[in-house]
Amino acid sequence: MIGTKILGFGGYQPDKVVTNDDLAKIVDTNDEWIRSRVGIQSRRVAGDDETVADMAEAAGAKALAASGLEPSEVDLVIVATCSPESPLPNVSATVAHRLGIPAPGAYDLNAACAGFCYGIGAASDSVRAGSARNVLVIGAEKMTSWIDWTDRSTCIIFADGAGAAVVGQAGADEQPGIGPVVWGSAGDLAQKITIDGRDGSLRQDGQSVFRWATSAIAPVALEACRRAGVTPAEISAFVSHQANLRIVESIAKKLGIPRERVADDIIQSGNTSSASIPLALSRMAEQGRLQPGTPALLIGFGAGMCYASQVITVP
């Protein structure tokens, strides 16, 4: 069977920066508390008129450019999102059209903060099965439109942005650049993170989510490494969903991955749900912390409670 790989990736963040001090003016919180509890120093917030599709388009364009492909070579567009403005139309068809991708398969995927890794898994499988030559996978979120700005336990965490990657075939003489996805869900805990109805806001039971993430997720990442045939010691970059810096560091510690290899984009970007992994990849690339040709470990986890992990080769 043919192997697949990431051909390119890219990210987009809104211009508006919201610091912890800015939040301290609207809710009872402070910079020290936010830094120590979640590790965030500032986050990006989309403009009032800026939509999930706008951000998805910007990130998708960057990933397409990085891949070196023409839009016409993309046969499928997957947008992972849990925060679109409305259920119809889907985001992916609009974004594909705006990017000049002619009539591709287009669907949105909701696995919340695990959405990007689900998307990469689905994209890789589609290419391997011959259903698509190349797939554009985008994680795009406007989480702040679903936030209660009087709820200090959530409004300090979530933010907006988009990230994307293009998945295509690996060369005949290349090792597969996307390992098997290890994915699953814990529906018994589904009520721990919710948005109730169209007028609802995001609510989460932070302590339960923290417990789940710091106990159930490291074994999933280990399994993804095993399935890809690499050890955690060989992982050059650990790019976790940027849920909370303490969760990320706890998982990395359990895996024995040294801190300098751990993505920590949450510090400047907040928790952008399905966008956080490609955004964190982009940040590491900008910082010169990614080495092309080496294995990076991705893992997403969040509402659902859905999780997914795979090892990719850095393009």
Added chain:
Amino acid sequence: MTEQEILSGLADIIEEIAGTPADEVTPEANFVDDLDIDSLSMVEIAVAAQDKFGVEIPDEQLKDLKTVQDVVNFVSKNS
């Protein structure tokens, strides 16, 4: 498992997670006031304690465990 063994195991966990030297983890130490351990670190300690002692400390119980001895008693009683 004796109380002393639980205390020693717990001290190792606390040193690992919170960086508090194990010899400062005395039975009467209060997690928040003496050891500067917040509620999220308490969750991590509970998860590690479950792995080590095979005793689950649910979130509802966790908030009532104020001192090191409280945790030792809970583990001892439920193991």
